Structures are given as C-alpha cells and as structure tokens.
C-alpha cells in the first residue's frame with residue numbers, strides 16, 4: 001500500500017472512532033432526556049390523579065351519601081362505554097367524569113344534601129345547580145379531556161325532561177348519556193336516607209321501560225350485558241352494596 005493510501009486509511013479510522021464516540025455520547029443524551037420526559041410525565045399523571053382523588057374526597061366529606069358512589073359510577077360507566085366500542089381515550093374521559101359528576105355539590109348547602117324529607121321546589125332548584133357549579137370547577141383542572149361538558153349534561157334525559165338545558169336525544173353527548181344511566185343505576189341499587197335499596201332486577205326492568213324515553217336504548221343494552229358477563233364488575237357492585 002502506498003504511503004498516501006495508508007495515511008488516508010489511518011485518518012478514516014480515526015474519523016470513524018471519533019464518530020462512534022460522538023454517537024455513544026448522543027445516545028446517552030437521548031436516553032437521559034427520554035428518562036427525564038418519562039419521569040416528568042409520571043409526575044404529571046400522579047399530580048393529576050391526586051387532584052381528582054382530592055376532589056372526590058372533598059365531595060364525599062360534604063355528602064356522606066356519595067361515599068363510594070362516584071367510583072362505582074365511573075366503573076359501571078366505563079363497562080358500558082367499552083361495550084359501545086368507545087376508544088380508550090373516550091373511556092378514560094368517561095371514567096374521570098364519572099368520578100367527578102357530583103363535584104358541584106361542594107357548593108350546595110349540607111342541609112339540602114342530607115335532608116331526609118322531600119325537597120321543596122326551591123331546594124330542588126338549588127340542588128340542580130350542582131351540574132353548572134361542577135362544570136365550572138372541573139373546566140380549568142381536567143386536561144386534555146373535556147370532562148366539563150359531561151359533568152354539565154349528566155342529568156339531561158333523552159325526552160327533554162332533564163336539566164339544566166332540557167336537551168333532547170343526540171344533543172346530549174353519548175358519554176353523558178352513559179354517565180346519566182350509570183349514575184341512576186348506582187343510586188337506585190343502594191339505600192338512601194329516604195328509601196330502601198331497589199333490587200337489581202327491578203331496576204333493570206325500570207331502565208328497560210325507560211329505554212328510548214329517558215335513557216339511551218343502546219346504553220341500557222350495554223349495561224345489561226356488562227352486568228351479566230363481567231364477573232369483576234359484578235363482584236365490585238356486590239362489595240359496594242355491602243359497604244353502604
């Protein structure tokens with residue numbers, strides 16, 4: 001080999017070695033930034049879920065009848081949403097909204113929330129404001145999901161008999177229809193200060209009769225299917241009923 005070629009080869013090998021060194025350094029930098037991003041995301045998620053948990057505990061402290069209710073509503077609503085083929089992201093939105101549906105009751109007088117007798121028309125109007133108070137509370141907190149709309153619409157009913165806007169049919173988002181059904185189902189199967197618990201068969205018969213009038217037919221079918229096929233959901237409902 002000529003001296004010229006030999007010198008070129010030595011120079012190329014030196015360049016290659018330098019490039020390999022730079023690549024290793026770059027890889028280490030990429031690994032470090034991936035780890036930092038992952039740690040940041042985990043921290044963000046932890047802070048996010050702690051905020052939701054704190055809000056749930058705040059409403060449970062104010063209204064003892066809601067203890068465990070929101071978690072059960074979230075679980076039932078997700079089971080329905082999954083059977084209606086909602087995406088993972090949409091199911092997560094339903095879950096978060098289920099946990100925070102009644103957060104607006106923080107702004108309602110405890111006398112109204114725990115009253116054993118029937119509410120007066122005036123008191124009922126005050127209680128109904130929990131949907132708008134709740135929507136305002138969650139709007140700046142919950143990101144990236146629009147949970148506020150679901151909280152605002154969870155007492156709307158297909159025939160326009162709900163509140164606060166008396167929306168009808170498809171004007172109520174599907175997720176809000178799912179949540180309204182889950183909320184009613186969970187409320188009916190447990191005892192309240194003013195009435196005994198209703199049996200599940202009785203509740204399902206009622207929901208069947210109401211399908212397409214106040215509750216979405218597809219959502220009722222999905223709920224019935226989830227109750228008869230999801231053993232884990234069944235066990236959670238039984239534990240919940242035993243705990244209240």
Ligand SMILES: [Fe+2]
Nearest residue numbers: 101102154155
């Ligand atoms: Fe509510």
